[in-house]
Amino acid sequence: MAKFIYLDNAATTPCDPRVVKAMLPFFTEKFGNASSLHQAGRETRSAIDSSRDIVAKFFNVEPEEVIFTGSGTEADMLGVKGILEGVHDRTGKTHVITSAIEHKAVLNLVYDLEKRGFQITVLPVDKYGRISPDDVKKAITGYTALVSIMAANSEIGTTQPIKDIGKICREKGVFFHTDAVQLVGKVKIDLQEDLIDALSLSAHKFHGPKGVGALIVRKNVPLRPQILGGGQEKRRRAATENTPGIVGLAAALQLCEEYLEKPKDKMVLGDYLVERVLKEISGSILNGHPDKRLRTHVNFSFPGVEGESLLLRLDLEGVCASTGSACSAGSLEPSHVLLACGILPELANCSLRLTLSRDTTKKEIDQAIIILKKVVAELREMSVL
Ligand SMILES: *Cc1c(COP(=O)(O)O)cnc(C)c1O
Numbered sequence: 001m002a003k004f005i006y007l008d009n010a011a012t013t014p015c016d017p018r019v020v021k022a023m024l025p026f027f028t029e030k031f032g033n034a035s036s037l038h039q040a041g042r043e044t045r046s047a048i049d050s051s052r053d054i055v056a057k058f059f060n061v062e063p064e065e066v067i068f069t070g071s072g073t074e075a076d077m078l079g080v081k082g083i084l085e086g087v088h089d090r091t092g093k094t095h096v097i098t099s100a101i102e103h104k105a106v107l108n109l110v111y112d113l114e115k116r117g118f119q120i121t122v123l124p125v126d127k128y129g130r131i132s133p134d135d136v137k138k139a140i141t142g143y144t145a146l147v148s149i150m151a152a153n154s155e156i157g158t159t160q161p162i163k164d165i166g167k168i169c170r171e172k173g174v175f176f177h178t179d180a181v182q183l184v185g186k187v188k189i190d191l192q193e194d195l196i197d198a199l200s201l202s203a204h205k206f207h208g209p210k211g212v213g214a215l216i217v218r219k220n221v222p223l224r225p226q227i228l229g230g231g232q233e234k235r236r237r238a239a240t241e242n243t244p245g246i247v248g249l250a251a252a253l254q255l256c257e258e259y260l261e262k263p264k265d266k267m268v269l270g271d272y273l274v275e276r277v278l279k280e281i282s283g284s285i286l287n288g289h290p291d292k293r294l295r296t297h298v299n300f301s302f303p304g305v306e307g308e309s310l311l312l313r314l315d316l317e318g319v320c321a322s323t324g325s326a327c328s329a330g331s332l333e334p335s336h337v338l339l340a341c342g343i344l345p346e347l348a349n350c351s352l353r354l355t356l357s358r359d360t361t362k363k364e365i366d367q368a369i370i371i372l373k374k375v376v377a378e379l380r381e382m383s384v385l
Pocket residue numbers: 010011070071072073074076103105150152153154179180181182202203204205211212213
């Protein structure tokens with residue numbers, strides 16, 4: 001029996017042991033700097049090249065369209081600020097469009113860009129957290145350089161009409177970046193078919209190592225590097241390559257392929273959790289879209305039960321959950337995503353996020369439901385007193 005039931009896979013996932021195994025030689029025997037011309041360096045270079053090929057194939061792009069970064073956050077920075085500045089340098093365009101439910105990696109970045117003279121439009125979402133492609137269309141002006149809309153939300157799991165948005169951007173001659181950190185590894189993404197110009201991903205969200213991500217960016221997209229120094233990543237991201245991380249990222253992605261083909265089990269398990277909680281815990285509300293969602297991501301509100309207290313009580317009982325994004329946890333601020341969906345702060349503060357992974361078992365879900373029912377009942381009783 002594991003020491004806890006881990007239902008916080010949107011915050012991070014355990015690294016797959018097969019991924020760790022693929023990484024290990026690159027800490028010790030195969031430690032060369034990929035920029036070195038000797039055989040130790042060439043060995044590492046070749047491992048990075050193969051990893052890049054794997055990632056490129058996965059998203060149906062060319063290997064040189066893959067830029068490895070140090071995180072999903074950094075991929076977002078390069079994908080949003082790097083493209084905006086790249087386009088601005090060439091055309092003078094100053095406008096970026098994004099949404100109110102983006103990850104803080106994008107939101108705080110665009111607010112900072114606004115302070116420095118760029119124009120931003122932060123689009124609203126409907127009560128399910130969906131962005132309307134029509135709103136995107138209306139927001140595009142002659143000054144718009146870039147649209148950045150996340151593929152799937154980390155807090156409520158809602159997925160976006162990415163291809164429709166991509167199509168609008170193509171028609172208007174505007175570049176389209178998507179933060180796909182939560183979607184990658186769960187749903188097939190083809191950059192060409194889905195009309196995406198740039199996409200961010202992070203290995204630790206799909207059973208890879210922490211501290212490595214990638215920006216996939218099409219050849220025709222102007223990009224201003226954000227980390228200057230050596231000529232690594234074709235002068236688009238300086239710093240000695242994190243070889244173990246890159247090898248791990250590619251290995252983790254390759255393993256996902258196997259799970260993409262039969263995602264049914266987990267879909268059923270996530271839906272099973274939703275069904276049972278809605279039925280067995282009175283007054284519970286499912287946040288996010290009822291079906292345009294990641295099946296692994298479940299977010300409830302339990303009116304009268306404060307989310308932080310619920311989280312702490314669940315933790316004592318051995319269930320790891322979240323009230324929203326890990327970054328805003330502990331800050332007691334209601335989630336910006338739930339507020340953007342029009343959920344009142346009182347109710348947003350009563351939310352609980354449970355996120356599954358391919359490792360989650362039915363036994364764990366059954367156990368978690370028993371504990372959740374007990375804890376919610378106890379907290380409701382206390383709040384009545
Ligand atoms: C986790 C996450 C990020 C940040 O990725 P890191 O590798 O942790 O920096 C960005 N966007 C979304 C949607 C995420 O879930």
